[in-house]
Amino acid sequence: MLFHVRMDVHLPADLDPEMRADIVAREKAYSQELQRSGKWPHIWRIVGEYSNFSVFDVESGDELHDILSGLPLFPYMDIKVTPLAKHPSKI
Template sequence: MLFQVRMDVNIPLDMPVEQANQIKAVEKAYSQDLQRQGKWRHIWRITGQYSNISIFDVESNEELHNILQGLPLYPYMNIEVMPLNRHPSSIREDDR
């Protein structure tokens, strides 16, 4: 199942820099592992914002939910999820 996920990050301004950097380092490793597994297909930064648009390829809504809740920055995010389906006018044979 493919999902588009928008993540807006709002780290508290009073969080110590060292703590924020540690959370971001763990987040990066977690996200890159999911990318290597093929579950986190794409990630794009939204210019001028601490936000991204990502495409996930997972088995179920529950798997996506668990992945998102596992993000170290999850407590500081606003997340919007949009399920995706193949469009009948697509000329592609797959989802690449």
């Protein structure tokens, strides 16, 4: 199943810089592992925002929920998920 996901990150301004660096490094490693596995085939930064548009290719909504809730930045994110289906006009 394909899902379009928008993730908006809202880190607290007073977050300890070392904690911030650690969370961001763990987020990068986790996301790259998912990209290598094919579960996260597309990720695009939204210009001017600490946000991204992503496409996930997973077995179910439950799997996607597990992946998203495992993101180190998850507690600081607003996430919008849209299930995708094949378009009848696609060639």
